[in-house]
Each structure stands twice: as C-alpha cells, then as structure tokens.
Amino acid sequence: MQGVTILGATGSIGASTLDVISRHPGRFRVTALTAQTRVKELAALCAAHRPELAVIGNPDLESTLRDLLKQAGSATRVASGTAGLLEAAQMPGAHTVVAAIVGAAGLLPTLAAARAGKRLLLANKEAIVCAGALLLDAVRAGGAPLLPVDSEHNAIHQCLAGAASHAGVRRLVLTASGGPFRQRTDFTGVTPEEACAHPNWRMGPKISVDSATLMNKGLEVIEASWLFGMARDRIDVVVHPQSVIHSMVEFGDGSVLAQLGTPDMRTPIAYCLGFPERIDSGSASLDFTRLGALHFEAPDLERFPCLGLAYRALDAGPAASIVLNASNEVAVEAFLAGRLRFTAIAGVISEVLGSESPAAPTSVDSVLAIDAAARRRAQQAVVRYQ
Ligand SMILES: NC(=O)c1ccc[n+]([C@@H]2O[C@H](COP(=O)([O-])OP(=O)(O)OC[C@H]3O[C@@H](n4cnc5c(N)ncnc54)[C@H](OP(=O)(O)O)[C@@H]3O)[C@@H](O)[C@H]2O)c1
Secondary structure, rough: OOEEEEEOOHHHHHHHHHHHHOOOOOOEEEEEEEEEOOOOOOOOHHHHHHHOOOOOOOOHHHHHHHHHHHHHHOOOOEEEHHHHHHHHOOOOOOEEEEEOOOOOOHHHHHHHHHHOOEEEEOOOHHHHHHHHHHHHHHHHHOOOOOOOOOOOHEEEEEHHHHOOOHHEEEEEEEEEOOOOOOOOOOOOOOHHHHOOOOOOOOHHHHHHOOOOOOOOOHHHHHHHHHOOOHHHHEEEEEEEEOOOOOEEEEEEEEEEEEEEEOOOOOOHHHHHOOOOOOOOOEEEEEOOHHHHHOOOEEEOOOOHHHHHHHHHHHHHHHHHHHHHHHHHHHHHHHHHHOOOOOHHHHHHHHHHHHOOOOOOOHHHHHHHHHHHHHHHHHHHHHHOOO
C-alpha cells in the first residue's frame, strides 16, 4: 500500500486526487490531508479517507477541527499552522506527497516533502516558479522523483519518456485553451464570476483567473523552463481552444509527439500516482468521431499582457519570477474580492516588476524576503489602481 499525503486536499486538485485514489483501494492509503480554512470539508474528507493526520493551516481553526473529528468518532490526529503542514509533508508513512496548495504558500511544505525523499506530485506551480533551483536541489537531495501534475508538463513528461536525452528536443509546445475571454475584446466590467467560468476545466478561483489573463500560461512557461531545462526560445505557446492536446514536443528530426485526452485532471494525476504503470483514472475516453476539427492560433499578447510580463520576468532572472508571482497573487486576490478591476491586474504586476530588481535568491529565506517585499509594493499599487 502506497501512503499518499495531499497538501491542499479540499481544493480542486485534492478532490480529483482523492477520486483516483478511491478507485484503487488496495493500492493507495491516505496518510495525511491538509486545508487552510475549509474545516468542515476537511473533517468530511477525514471521515471518508481516514488519514493518520489532518492539518488545518489556520491555527484558529484547530479546535474546531478537533471537535468535528471527535464528534465523528475519528481516530485522525490533528495539527495546525506551518509546523503542521511541514509535519504532513514529511510523514514517515507517506511514499508520495501531492503538492496541491495554491500559491507561494505551498513553497515550504513542498520543499520539505522533496527534501524528505517523498515522491513529489507537483501541482503547486507557484512553488517552482518562485524557487526552481532550490526545489530541484531538494528533489536531488531527497532522491525521489518529481512528477508534474500540471496537464501541460505532464503531457511533455509523457512525450519525452522515449527520448534518450533532451538534447534531441527542438522545442516544447505548451497548449493554452485561451480561457473564457479568448474572443473578448472589451474587458470593461469583467466580474470574478465571468473570469472563473472556464470553458473546459473546473479549477480553484486563483488559477481560473490566471487562465483568464493568460498569466497561468506565463507561469507554466517558467515552470517548463525549470522542469525540462529549456531556454525560453525553445518553449512556444499555442492557443488550442478544445484542450484536447495537452502539450507537444518537437524533436530535432521534425517529429512532433503530442499527448491527447479529455480535459480531466484525473488523467495526469493517475499518470503520476501510478508511474511507471498506467492505472485507471475514471476519465472518459476521447471520442474522435465527435471531436471534429482541432484549432490552433497564436496567443494575443496585446489583449493578454500577463503572458508578456511572464516572459519579461523569465528573461530578467529568478528573482523577477518571485516578484511576478507575488504581485500576481496580490492582484488576483484583490480582483476576486472586488477591490481591483480585471484590466488593472496586469498594470499592478507591471508596476511592481518595473520597480523591483532584487538579486537572485540563494536561500529559502531570500525567496521569502523577495516575495514579502513584492507583496507590499503590490498592495500599494492595488490601492492606487482602485
Ligand atoms: N485545479 C486545476 O485543475 C489545476 C491544474 C493544474 C495545476 N493546478 C495548480 O494546483 C494548485 C491548486 O489548485 P486548485 O485549483 O486545486 O486550488 P483550490 O481549489 O483553490 O485549492 C487550494 C487548496 O490549497 C489550500 N490552501 C489555500 N491557501 C493555503 C495556505 N495559505 N496554506 C495552506 N493551504 C492553503 C486550500 O485550503 P482551503 O480549501 O481550506 O482554502 C485548498 O485545499 C495551484 O497551484 C494550481 O495552479 C491546478
């Protein structure tokens, strides 16, 4: 039985992971589950999956979680705060850790899991965007593999499986759905509900807004540069509205390999959980007779300036990626809370990127310091843009 810990169990990736795990009762057992504030949902997941440990990130909710589990007669132990999240990430009984916390908040537990030698299933792209070199060092030191959950990077991982070395790769092609506003030209008055109404995927609110601005694709270009050791000029983005091709690799001989499937995160999650074996994910088969045509177009950097900002950050070096991510998190949070216009998200990020030029981080502490400084500047910019 493979012990699996899920950091961010109450989210969209957490739910999909637990769905796949439930299909293989003899193969996986849940060791720990974590959440930040959704304490009732976490307690319900504990009742269903009976982990050894449940962690609520917000320490004020620890006693509520304890009471809920006691009422349910659960034997699950309870912890909270950063110490609890770090404990969950390193549990001795866990073979695999699914890093599915949203945002840079997932960085410390993700690093801890990698260092502890857990097989790391990485959904938390912000962690690798902020601390790519440190995370890859931690994975090497821990000695267990990192498997990408993000559907694009998962597709590339699958396409590269047969390659003797990445030297034969000409370029990576990340596909982007284009999000809910692919054909929209006037972004005045965009609401959080509209921005979160993704045409193909059901995801948490932060990544949904990132998909609407195309910042998600920008973060993924940075993620791909770390995961596959590729320079920016060998990572292309193409808009593919059907989200059937999840990404592609072009090799030196001109061959292009693509990974296809229905848009369902259970597919990449099952690939990672079962690797190197293939296990059932529960996803529907692709019906080619009903699919019709597949479309492709170039991303529009004028309507979606966030993608260009991510390129700018990647060119400027690792510290700029931290600034990009932090200012984006602040701007998206403000947009979701109704404190910032959709069109001002890129303005806030651009302003903070232009005003900060910190040195490349050499430690986790320096990553956190750059992140905190950028968040302060972004908060000030949000107030000005209101
Ligand atoms: N959803 C997708 O299809 C998808 C696809 C590819 C990659 N990803 C990546 O996977 C990650 C998770 O995405 P998601 O869509 O699953 O997000 P989500 O639905 O918003 O879930 C986020 C999870 O993280 C927890 N969390 C939030 N803030 C936290 C904090 N400060 N400390 C500790 N835990 C915290 C949440 O707990 P509460 O529920 O208590 O708030 C929840 O369990 C993101 O990095 C995203 O980019 C997602």
